[in-house]
Amino acid sequence: MVLLQIKNVSFTLPTEERILKRIDLTIEEGEFHVVFGPSGSGKTTLLKMFSQQLRPFGNFEGEIEINGVNMMDLNEEQLVRTIRFVHQNPNDQIIFEDVLQELAFGLENLGIPSDEIQNRMAEMVHFLKIESWLHEKTAYLSGGQKQILNLASALIMRPDILLLDEPTAQLDPLAATDFIHLLKRVNDELGTTIILIEHRVQALFPLATSMTFLEGGEVRFSCPTNKILEYLSGHENMVRQVLPPGLLLSHDLGLEDAPFTVKESIQLLKKYHISQLPFIKDLPSTYTTEVLKLKNISFRYDRKGRDVLKNIHFSIAENEIMTIFGNNGSGKTTLLKIITGQKNPYAGELFIDGVKQKKLKSLYASRKSIGYLPQNPLALFIEKTVLKDFEKYCRRLEIDPVKIDEVVAKLNIENYLHKHPEDLSGGEIQRVALAKLLLNNPKILLLDEPTKGLDLFSKNQMADLLLQLKQQSCAILIVTHDLEFAVKVATSVALFFDGKVLEKQSPRIFFSNNHYYTPAISRIVRPFDSNIINYEELLQSTKNLIGEFK
Known part of the structure; x- marks a missing residue:
């Protein structure tokens, strides 16, 4: 069933710069839809078209229909109940000092009875498993926790559509992975339609049902995720870069397999009887001139508070x-x-070009x-x-x-x-x-x-x-x-x-020895006793090995 239709939508700034050009897009109910494309291609502007408050000043043309109804015919309360946003910066949406106040704010604005507010909050807290920091001050939450709070504040309104603009941009890799999988859970268990703008597209292939490539304010293609290789020709520079390494490897080797995940990529290599990949000798870098040195630097925000930095000691050349x-x-x-x-640290020394900085x-x-x-x-x-x-x-x-x-x-x-x-x-x-x-x-x-x-x-x-x-x-x-x-x-x-x-x-030692702070390629080659860390090395090392069994 069609939930959302964007029909011939264009948007022009007062400077006459056209940001969106005749956008046509159809989103089915329950989709997990990813929008990607170059910086400045109009992705964020497209999402802002769904809100009069967020929409920049300019000339809007075309129609947006939700459940067959023109969005312009919906009042503000209907829109709030239908569409919710999560933005790139976790701090941009948080208003209150307390987590509980933040969760209740949207419902209170709609005049929802207090008993229902309490029930919805209890349900949301348990669903997202945020009991442990429910009574914290929002300022003390980590970036990942703040973004989950923004997600909770959106979901508590029970929207049909959730729009997210690069929600993991400021999260560390582990928090980003947790957040993305939480979105998949929302999509699967609640049936919420998700439209996600993201530059880290590789990790989304196993989760997304469809994708749209936006460039220069225009839709270049929109397709089910498993059909994206059909659009590689003509968009190779951009599309190649977003493909998961296993899928790209399979394509470059002329195989019919389509591995999206690390697990599937490992299975692909084993399918072609690969038991070992090269172990590359690590050549340490040599430096001569040290320009920055930190020696036993310690810092705390409050005199009686905990140390944020503890005896930091390293140098850069x-x-x-x-x-x-x-x-x-x-x-x-x-x-x-x-x-x-x-x-200014309360302890330690900082040197620039060998000169000690007393108070820099x-x-x-x-x-x-x-x-x-x-x-x-x-x-x-x-x-x-x-x-x-x-x-x-x-x-x-x-x-x-x-x-x-x-x-x-x-x-x-x-x-x-x-x-x-x-x-x-x-x-x-x-x-x-x-x-x-x-x-x-x-x-x-x-x-x-x-x-x-x-x-x-x-x-x-x-x-x-x-x-x-x-x-x-x-x-x-x-x-x-x-x-x-x-x-x-x-x-x-x-x-x-x-x-x-x-x-x-060195990067090779660091990424080869880590299991979590390491790129997908390192995880793929680990079962094969290899310390390969980039795609070019992986492609070169597998070309001959797989060629023998094709």
Whole structure:
């Protein structure tokens, strides 16, 4: 049964920029539908068309029908009961200090009797298994818990349709996996129709019933998940990057199997009598010039509170790209703020170029040594257009304005220069913010979740850029949840645990030894005594072996 129909929908901003172009899409009742595509392709704008409150100012054309009724004929209460949203940033939707207040808010607004509110809350708490933090302050919840609270606040309204805009973008890998599987449970057990925008598409193949590829504001194709290979031709650059590694391997080897999961991929290799894959010798990186060193750094927010950072000790050298993984709320961002001088530790020493920093003021981060990309890159912009912001930044730091043209060309952001930063998509603002940092030729680059909001093509561009900066002797420290991105760029990897940065390891050793903080390819090859960590290695090593049995 058709639940939702989008008919010839277009949307144009007051600047006459057309964001959506003749969108036609049909969603059946009970579907788990994934929308993916490049940054700035109109995915978020498409979801905002379902809400008068979220819809940007501009010209809307076309029709959206829900259960055969034009959405414009539904009043606000009917829409609230039919469609609910979960946004990318877990903090954007939370209003109250207490979890219980947050859960009750939507129902109270609809005038639901208190007895029914209590019953719905009890049912939702048990369904999502959130009893243990029901009486917590929302500020003390982890990123994953906050996103589950947003999901609970949406589901308690009993909507027919749940719209989610990159809900795992700011979650660590384990929390992201838990959240996605929770969505599948909602879809299976409650029958709720789910429409999910996501860049991490690989993990969704076993769960999604259908997918839509959006590019340039247009639907390029929409199909059942198991038919996506039929659309590989003509969209290869984008589609190849979202396929699970086992499915891509099967396609590249000319096999008829279609493994979506790690388990199915392992079974595929065993089917062709593969018992062992190569074990690649790990060549440790060598560094000569240390540019950043932290020695026994400790930090707490309150004098009598617990230590958030405990005796942090590590160093980074020129030509090194170090990535740090860890759970949400573990202290990774706090660590970066200490390096930039936004926070001061109560113990320990910090050295830059061998010089001890007694109290590193945040002004230092604006000079030549340090460039810092925060989780919210909009915080770097204060002017009405990107170009004006760049020009003001250059004047303040006495940077030759010719540098703007160089950086703009390098990051391919010409189309964003005359836009307001807040009008850019999540992926676009990430690239523009990084460009602003590069105007100053930083010697040390600190990146907090730099791939948040980026499509896979943009991630590859960023990876290439960071590797270029590495060759130019830049030292780069990345805090990230993106395992696959780290495989591409990292020269060293460490895990944040219990307020400490554990011992640095090479990427191959780190990913081969971990079971959870490791990409799907490492999990696929583990039963075959292999330390392969990227797709090119997997394809090359299986070509000859499988060819013998075809």
